[in-house]
Amino acid sequence: MALTRDQIAMRVAQELQDGYYVNLGIGIPTLVSNYVPRDIDVMLQSENGLLGMGPYPTEKEADADMINAGKETVTAVPGASIFSSAESFAMIRGGHVNLTVLGAFEVDQQGNIASYMVPGKLVKGMGGAMDLVAGAKRIIVTMTHTDKHGNAKLLKQCQLPLTGVNCVQKVVTDLAVLSIKDNAFYLDERAPGVSVDEIREKTAARLIIPNHVPEICFD
Amino acid sequence: MAGFNKVVSTYQEAMEGLTDHMTVIAGGFGLCGIPEGLIQEIKNKGTRDLTIVSNNCGVDDFGLGLLLKDRQIKKMVSSYVGENAEFERQYLSGELEVELTPQGTLAEKIRAGGAGIPAFYTATGYGTPVADNKEVKTFNDRPYILEESITGDFAIIRAWKGDRMGNLVFRDTAMNFNPLAATAGKITVAEVEEIVEVGSLKPTEIHTPSIYVNRVIKGSFEKRIERLTVTQEQGL
Numbered sequence: 001m002a003l004t005r006d007q008i009a010m011r012v013a014q015e016l017q018d019g020y021y022v023n024l025g026i027g028i029p030t031l032v033s034n035y036v037p038r039d040i041d042v043m044l045q046s047e048n049g050l051l052g053m054g055p056y057p058t059e060k061e062a063d064a065d066m067i068n069a070g071k072e073t074v075t076a077v078p079g080a081s082i083f084s085s086a087e088s089f090a091m092i093r094g095g096h097v098n099l100t101v102l103g104a105f106e107v108d109q110q111g112n113i114a115s116y117m118v119p120g121k122l123v124k125g126m127g128g129a130m131d132l133v134a135g136a137k138r139i140i141v142t143m144t145h146t147d148k149h150g151n152a153k154l155l156k157q158c159q160l161p162l163t164g165v166n167c168v169q170k171v172v173t174d175l176a177v178l179s180i181k182d183n184a185f186y187l188d189e190r191a192p193g194v195s196v197d198e199i200r201e202k203t204a205a206r207l208i209i210p211n212h213v214p215e216i217c218f219d
Numbered sequence: 220m221a222g223f224n225k226v227v228s229t230y231q232e233a234m235e236g237l238t239d240h241m242t243v244i245a246g247g248f249g250l251c252g253i254p255e256g257l258i259q260e261i262k263n264k265g266t267r268d269l270t271i272v273s274n275n276c277g278v279d280d281f282g283l284g285l286l287l288k289d290r291q292i293k294k295m296v297s298s299y300v301g302e303n304a305e306f307e308r309q310y311l312s313g314e315l316e317v318e319l320t321p322q323g324t325l326a327e328k329i330r331a332g333g334a335g336i337p338a339f340y341t342a343t344g345y346g347t348p349v350a351d352n353k354e355v356k357t358f359n360d361r362p363y364i365l366e367e368s369i370t371g372d373f374a375i376i377r378a379w380k381g382d383r384m385g386n387l388v389f390r391d392t393a394m395n396f397n398p399l400a401a402t403a404g405k406i407t408v409a410e411v412e413e414i415v416e417v418g419s420l421k422p423t424e425i426h427t428p429s430i431y432v433n434r435v436i437k438g439s440f441e442k443r444i445e446r447l448t449v450t451q452e453q454g455l
Contacts, residue, residue, distance in 0.1 A: 064442035089323025124301030131323030165346035
């Protein structure tokens with residue numbers, strides 16, 4: 001069975017480490033914050049200028065001056081700091097953010113990512129995504145393994161305009177967990193009940209398959 | 220210290236000198252921390268063919284969206300412009316020029332502009348359409364692209380507290396692009412929620428030192444929330 005959006009987020013949450021500063025993109029990545037393991041502490045960075053993002057406020061607490069990069073009202077946790085957008089991207093560009101999780105249209109075996117525009121459709125802009133993929137220490141992409149027409153999104157070479165080059169280390173899809181190295185995707189784990197053959201069929205890139213591919217495990 | 224009294228009492232005075240074809244850097248992120256009254260004043264003045272440098276372009280009926288509606292903007296320099304139907308229409312019809320700029324590069328362009336640095340190298344955007352026609356240079360085996368900084372004829376910003384000299388403090392994430400924008404305008408106008416006595420802001424707590432600010436006006440703000448997201452209160 002393919003993973004749900006929440007299960008993808010749960011699997012990504014297993015990559016978090018105690019003491020990590022993490023930036024989560026819009027969509028599935030945002031859900032990761034719901035599954036941070038209880039025994040570790042992470043600080044969430046929001047690129048408009050907040051380190052230590054907390055949960056949504058109560059209706060009474062909601063404040064127009066307190067938002068995240070998705071323009072949603074949020075709170076700050078104890079130990080949080082607030083700063084300018086220049087400072088925020090200095091910490092991103094300077095390599096101080098341990099992990100960024102974001103969505104994508106396509107990822108290729110060189111670790112290139114395309115996530116911000118489809119030619120011919122309206123271009124809304126890249127926001128902070130280009131800075132995040134160029135600057136964060138580790139980049140994990142979450143996405144469905146194929147698009148809604150069944151076309152592969154893991155490719156030899158991205159077809160859409162790139163957001164960044166040689167930057168993605170890991171992809172968590174609804175079918176599999178894959179790492180990218182040496183110009184190939186390595187199949188690390190598969191969704192429970194999903195066959196290696198199905199993943200091979202739906203991946204249009206060089207795919208290295210070990211003898212044993214364990215199922216994704218949620219504890 | 221009359222020479223340091225930068226408070227003006229009308230929006231006309233606050234935006235005096237703004238003319239057609241100028242570049243205006245506007246603080247704010249989405250609708251958060253935008254100088255609402257100063258934008259309204261530009262609308263009222265009817266100034267045209269403006270280049271606006273701002274992370275976003277408001278929504279259809281609020282913020283910079285008001286200037287779009289009146290077709291006062293010739294060019295937008297932004298990182299994300301997806302919240303605005305009129306924007307889409309003008310962009311697709313070719314009436315509006317748009318320079319999409321990665322958010323961190325945009326912030327640094329403004330910061331550098333205010334700090335007298337004409338250009339800088341960044342890895343952001345290397346290998347992407349953003350790098351088209353830009354110089355590439357390798358440092359420590361990594362390629363970087365050369366990005367030019369931005370200054371404005373005007374910078375319009377919003378602060379929480381300001382004193383008569385123009386020292387400013389921002390409130391929560393309404394800080395965003397405001398302190399950088401403050402440094403990069405030939406004329407910087409701060410619209411503040413509250414004007415406080417000189418000396419009442421602790422020197423170490425001032426976010427924007429007065430030297431960057433030319434005019435201060437007390438505004439009143441709607442502070443519209445773009446996306447209200449809440450958790451239910453427990454046990455009530």
